[in-house]
Amino acid sequence: xxxxxxxxxxxxxxxxxxxxxxxxxxxxxxxxxxxxxxxxxxxxxxxxxxxxxxxxxxxxxxxxxxxxxxxxxxxxxxxxxxxxxxxxxxxxxxxxxxxxxxxxxxxxxxxxxxxxxxxxxxxxxxxxxxxxxxxxxxxxxxxxxxxxxxxxxxxxxxxxxxxxxxxxxxxxxxxxxxxxxxxxxxxxxxxxxxxxxxxxxxxxxxxxxxxxxxxxxxxxxxxxxxxxxxxxxxxxxxxxxxxxxxxxxxxxxxxxxxxxxxxxxxxxxxxxxxxxxxxxxxxxxxxxxxxxxxxxxxxxxxxxxxxxxxxxxxxxxxxxxxxxxxxxxxxxxxxxxxxxxxx
Amino acid sequence: xxxxxxxxxxxxxxxxxxxxxxxxxxxxxxxxxxxxxxxxxxxxxxxxxxxxxxxxxxxxxxxxxxxxxxxxxxxxxxxxxxxxxxxxxxxxxxxxxxxxxxxxxxxxxxxxxxxxxxxxxxxxxxxxxxxxxxxxxxxxxxxxxxxxxxxxxxxxxxxxxxxxxxxxxxxxxxxxxxxxxxxxxxxxxxxxxxxxxxxxxxxxxxxxxxxxxxxxxxxxxxxxxxxxxxxxxxxxxxxxxxxxxxxxxxxxxxxxxxxxxxxxxxxxxxxxxxxxxxxxxxxxxxxxxxxxxxxxxxxxxxxxxxxxxxxxxxxxxxxxxxxxxxxxxxxxxxxxxxxxxxxxxxxxxxxxxxxxxxxxxxxxxxxxxxxxxxxxxxx
Numbered sequence: 200x201x202x203x204x205x206x207x208x209x210x211x212x213x214x215x216x217x218x219x220x221x222x223x224x225x226x227x228x229x230x231x232x233x234x235x236x237x238x239x240x241x242x243x244x245x246x247x248x249x250x251x252x253x254x255x256x257x258x259x260x261x262x263x264x265x266x267x268x269x270x271x272x273x274x275x276x277x278x279x280x281x282x283x284x285x286x287x288x289x290x291x292x293x294x295x296x297x298x299x300x301x302x303x304x305x306x307x308x309x310x311x312x313x314x315x316x317x318x319x320x321x322x323x324x325x326x327x328x329x330x331x332x333x334x335x336x337x338x339x340x341x342x343x344x345x346x347x348x349x350x351x352x353x354x355x356x357x358x359x360x361x362x363x364x365x366x367x368x369x370x371x372x373x374x375x376x377x378x379x380x381x382x383x384x385x386x387x388x389x390x391x392x393x394x395x396x397x398x399x400x401x402x403x404x405x406x407x408x409x410x411x412x413x414x415x416x417x418x419x420x421x422x423x424x425x426x427x428x429x430x431x432x433x434x435x436x437x438x439x440x441x442x443x444x445x446x447x448x449x450x451x452x453x454x455x456x457x458x459x460x461x462x463x464x465x466x467x468x469x470x471x472x473x474x475x476x477x478x479x480x481x482x483x484x485x486x487x488x489x490x491x492x493x494x495x496x497x498x499x500x501x502x503x504x505x506x507x508x509x510x511x512x513x514x515x516x517x518x519x520x521x522x523x524x525x526x527x528x529x530x531x532x533x534x535x536x537x538x539x540x541x542x
Numbered sequence: 543x544x545x546x547x548x549x550x551x552x553x554x555x556x557x558x559x560x561x562x563x564x565x566x567x568x569x570x571x572x573x574x575x576x577x578x579x580x581x582x583x584x585x586x587x588x589x590x591x592x593x594x595x596x597x598x599x600x601x602x603x604x605x606x607x608x609x610x611x612x613x614x615x616x617x618x619x620x621x622x623x624x625x626x627x628x629x630x631x632x633x634x635x636x637x638x639x640x641x642x643x644x645x646x647x648x649x650x651x652x653x654x655x656x657x658x659x660x661x662x663x664x665x666x667x668x669x670x671x672x673x674x675x676x677x678x679x680x681x682x683x684x685x686x687x688x689x690x691x692x693x694x695x696x697x698x699x700x701x702x703x704x705x706x707x708x709x710x711x712x713x714x715x716x717x718x719x720x721x722x723x724x725x726x727x728x729x730x731x732x733x734x735x736x737x738x739x740x741x742x743x744x745x746x747x748x749x750x751x752x753x754x755x756x757x758x759x760x761x762x763x764x765x766x767x768x769x770x771x772x773x774x775x776x777x778x779x780x781x782x783x784x785x786x787x788x789x790x791x792x793x794x795x796x797x798x799x800x801x802x803x804x805x806x807x808x809x810x811x812x813x814x815x816x817x818x819x820x821x822x823x824x825x826x827x828x829x830x831x832x833x834x835x836x837x838x839x840x841x842x843x844x845x846x847x848x849x850x851x852x853x854x855x856x857x858x859x860x861x862x863x864x865x866x867x868x869x870x871x872x873x874x875x876x877x878x879x880x881x882x883x884x885x886x887x888x889x890x891x892x893x894x895x896x897x898x899x900x901x902x903x904x905x906x907x908x909x910x911x912x913x914x915x916x917x918x919x920x921x
Contacts, residue, residue, distance in 0.1 A: 319736045322761060326711030330718075333708045339718060342880045345873045347865035352884040357701055381760040383700060486729035494727040502720050503729045509736055 211239070212527060216256070218243040218265040219287060223510060227264070227287070230512040235520060245269045249277075262526065264519050267293035275301045283526055285519050286311040286536075289371065289507065292428035292456060295541050309536040312518050316507035317374035320454055323506040324375050324423055325382065327452060327478050328363075332356060359383035362404075364419030366412075366435075367426040367455055369542070371507075375423060376402040387415045416443035421450050428456035429541030436460040441468040448475035454506040457482040462493055469498035480506045590906070591662070593622030593641035606891025607645060607898070615899055626650035643905070645669065645898060648676040648691065663689040665905055667898055668915075670694055674807035674835060677920040682809075686917040692901060693913045693921075694894065698886035699753035702833055705885035706754055706802055707761070709857045710737065713829065738762035741826075743798030745791070745814075746805040746834055750886075754802060755781035766794050795822035800829050807835035808920040815839040820847040827854030833885045836861040841870050848877050859885045 215238055217228050228240045241256050243265075249257070254277060261282040271293055275281075284307060286294060291311050298309065330336070332355060341348055362385040365372045376386045380402040388403045389412060399406065407415045416422060422444065426432040436459055441451065451474045453460060462483070468474045478500040479493065485504055493499045522532045536542060594604040608620040622637040624630060626647060630638070638644070639660055645667045651657055652675060660666075666689055668676075673693050680686055712718055716732045723730050741764040744751045751767065758765050759781040766784040768791060778785070786794045791814075795801060801823070805811040815838055820830065830853045832839065840862060847853045857879045858872065864883055872878045901911045915921060 318738060318762065322711055322737060323715060325707070326715050326717055329704055329708035330712050333705060335708060335712050335718065336721065338881050338884075339879070341882070342873060345868060347882045349882045349884055349887065352882065353887050355884075355887070358704055359700065378760055381757055382704065489727055494724065499724075500721065501724045501729075503723075503731045505715075505731050505734070508731065509734055511736065511739060 212237060213261040213282070214239040214241050214259070215523065216241045216243045216260040216263040216265075218245055218263060218269050220266070220269075221245070226510070226512050227516060230516050231264075231520070234513065234516065235523070238523070262523070264516075267291055267295075267297075270294050271297050281307050283307055283522075283532070284309045285522060287515065287519065289313055289316045290427060290456065291536050291542060295429075295536065295538055298538050308532055309538070310518070310522055310532050310534045311536055312515070313370045313534040315515055315518060317371050318378075319509055320371050320425075320507040321374045321378040323454065323480070323502075324421075324452060325378050327500075328358070328361075328384075328421055328450075331450065331476070332358065332361070357383075361385070361420040362387060362418055363421045363423060364407075364415040364449075365389065366415075366422065366424045369425065369427075371425045371454075372423075373400060373402070375425070376400065387419060389415055412440070413443040416441070416449060417446040419444075419449050420447050421452060423452045424455045424459055426455040426459050427542040428458045431541075432456070433458050434461065434464075437464045441473045442471070444468070444474045445472065448472065450474065450476045450478065452478040452480075454480045457485070462491060465499065466492060466496060469496065474498075476500065478502070480504055590642040590664070591622070591640055592618060592620050592643045592645075593624065593638060594620055594645045603891055604645075607895050610892040610895030611899055615902075618899065618902060626654075630654055643667070643902070645894070648673055652676055652679055658685075658687060660687075660689065663687075665690040665692070665911075667901060668693040669894060670698075672806065672835065673915055673921060677915060677917065678807065680917065684917070690905075690911065691915040692911045693915055694897065699750045701886045702750045702804070703754045703757045705833060705859065705881075706831060707757060709831065709879065710800055710829075713855070713857075714740075736761075740764070740799040741766060741797050743794045743801040743828075744768065745794070745801060745803045748804065748806075750804050750833075751802075752779060752781070754804070755779065766797055768794055791819065792822040795820070795828060796825050798823070798828050799826050800831060802831045803834045803838055805834040805838050806921045807837045811835070812837050813840070816843045820852045821850070823847070823853045824851060827851070829853065829855040829857065831857040831859075833859045836864065841872050844878065845871050845875060848875060855879070857881070859883055 215231070217224050217231070217240055219227055224242055228242055231238055231240055241260065243256060243260075243263070244253050257277045259280060260278055261280050263278065263281060263284045264287055265284065266288050267286055267290070270284075275297065284294075286309065289312055291309065294309060334352060334355065338352070359382070363375075363379050364387040365375055366389040368388045368390050372388065376388060379386050385404050386402060387405050387407055389407050389409065391409065393406050393408050424436070426435055436451075441464065444451070451465070451468070465477045465479070469477060476498050480502045481504055487493065487501060487503075493501060518533060525532055594607060604623050604625070608623070611618050611620070622641055624634045624638060627650070635654075635656075638656060640662055641660065642662050642664050644660070644663055644665075647670065648666065648668050651660075651666070657676070657679065668691060670693065673691065676691070714737065715734050719732065737758075738761060742754075742758045743766045744754055745768040747767045747769050755765050755767060765782050766786060767782045768788060769785050770788070772785055772787070773779070784797070803815070805814060815830070820843065823830065830844070830847070844856050844858070848856065855877045859881045860883055861870075861872070866872060866880060866882075872880055904911055
């Protein structure tokens with residue numbers, strides 16, 4: 200269901216609306232103009248109070264580059280001529296809800312900026328692992344106290360001795376696997392469908408299906424969840440699931456979405472000794488409210504949803520530009536979101 | 543220098559009885575006209591006398607190595623086991639002197655004046671990568687020991703890379719700072735850069751340097767390497783974007799967001815970064831990392847470079863004097879990270895065993911051994 204049309208030679212290329220946080224929107228628009236001088240770009244206000252002029256702009260837009268949370272506040276019926284929406288971020292759960300609820304008018308393809316965030320999220324994960332395994336916090340503590348103590352650091356485990364379980368094996372998960380393999384970490388990947396031998400990636404040691412989640416949990420020193428937010432991932436780790444981490448006192452890292460595990464589950468898993476530590480970058484509510492018990496629990500590391508938020512402008516718009524050219528040529532688009540699957 | 547705390551001395555019990563030199567020492571006769579390491583003809587029923595001189599506290603590393611070797615090669619027998627600290631007894635000295643092959647910490651050999659006192663030794667295999675104290679103890683023109691010395695060249699590579707990237711990512715992604723923010727229940731997003739936007743300059747491009755370059759490329763970093771001579775066409779590694787010679791160090795420093803020194807300690811690297819050299823780092827406020835040896839830069843140079851705004855930070859694992867003296871200003875400078883020579887400290891008995899066995903087979907065949915120390919070069 201591509202729904203786009205070939206560009207007639209007499210047509211002006213369709214204008215591209217950019218609806219994004221203001222400062223970034225300007226950077227994005229300027230970058231697009233620089234890389235594609237003929238592109239017509241309309242900056243769209245994210246405010247709820249739209250002027251008549253804004254409404255006119257929206258009315259004629261066929262292409263929109265945006266971020267999901269801003270689409271919520273903008274009724275899709277203001278975009279009757281939309282032929283293609285591109286999300287400039289990777290996580291599309293908020294748009295999917297909106298699209299499903301406005302099904303009658305959302306018959307255009309939605310694509311997302313998958314692949315752009317992969318490496319910086321893999322960097323984050325490896326950084327967390329290295330920081331723990333090399334006990335960087337303890338090193339700093341010793342320095343503060345001017346203690347030279349080698350013995351306490353002699354027995355670190357090289358990364359070649361540990362395993363990582365990756366739950367959610369899309370482009371981000373694959374990149375994490377690649378970087379993990381660079382350090383010789385053993386990689387388990389949780390997948391919905393086990394790949395054929397030809398499809399298997401050389402960076403994965405063992406693929407596990409959902410039914411084998413227990414195996415994966417009990418074999419991994421580190422568990423990274425990049426599960427998207429969909430009805431089927433709600434509470435994915437709740438209940439007693441994390442008790443299967445007991446064997447290795449797995450360190451649980453969540454960089455996907457907060458719906459996958461509740462706060463109380465994390466705290467219980469820590470207190471019961473199922474998991475050794477929790478590193479959480481995503482939460483049900485963000486910013487994490489001050490009253491959340493996660494702030495004061497010593498077994499929790501909190502990062503404010505920053506595993507993948509850095510914009511390198513020219514790279515950031517690459518998928519958008521590729522798709523724009525494909526759109527004009529009537530070719531199929533990259534990274535199409537399956538609204539039913541939710542990602 | 544690795545500082546060790548030892549409390550016991552272990553002797554191997556051979557067949558339940560205590561070691562009796564006259565029955566258990568098996569000496570291999572060696573053709574006196576053959577050059578060192580050229581060949582050790584295995585006469586029937588005899589084997590070279592192999593010993594281990596190790597220094598680890600807690601885990602009996604010497605046992606680990608011997609067991610690991612014996613698993614696959616029962617023909618290689620270890621007759622002598624000596625713990626090098628706090629002292630070596632007279633009896634143990636005699637045992638060591640009887641060895642023809644020795645796996646050892648060369649610093650302990652040095653400390654016990656055994657360097658030129660191992661008359662039967664044909665080959666010493668060192669547990670570590672760095673042998674500088676040993677090699678710098680000789681006068682430049684010799685005389686050098688008559689035995690071969692090989693060092694543990696490649697095992698530490700990935701560990702050193704783990705250290706380097708651990709500190710780089712910790713700094714760039716504010717991992718330590720975020721811990722502090724959590725303590726204050728503060729949700730605050732700190733802007734960051736990705737490694738793919740940064741340049742890493744590697745000074746000292748042996749196997750450790752190459753491994754660091756490999757990992758840097760996995761993060762899509764831009765990689766510069768300082769080399770003694772440009773690689774020939776076709777020999778350029780896939781992980782280096784720019785090679786430079788020592789005379790181009792200023793250019794490399796100016797280009798690098800991070801510089802890692804893995805230079806060995808030899809006379810030509812003394813003070814390599816001293817004087818005004820680090821002023822070339824100012825364009826990018828380079829972070830200077832040293833995991834090689836402390837002779838390349840004085841403490842005062844680092845402090846001055848930081849205070850003058852030449853470098854943006856320092857991550858130092860090695861120092862001119864170790865342990866770092868209490869009064870060194872490096873301990874307390876806010877932009878200096880002091881780590882107690884731990885970048886490549888993890889040791890695996892089975893890995894050493896594997897390397898040793900490979901070398902052993904080459905040795906008895908008279909082949910050259912990898913990582914043989916060149917006495918002239920000093921490493």
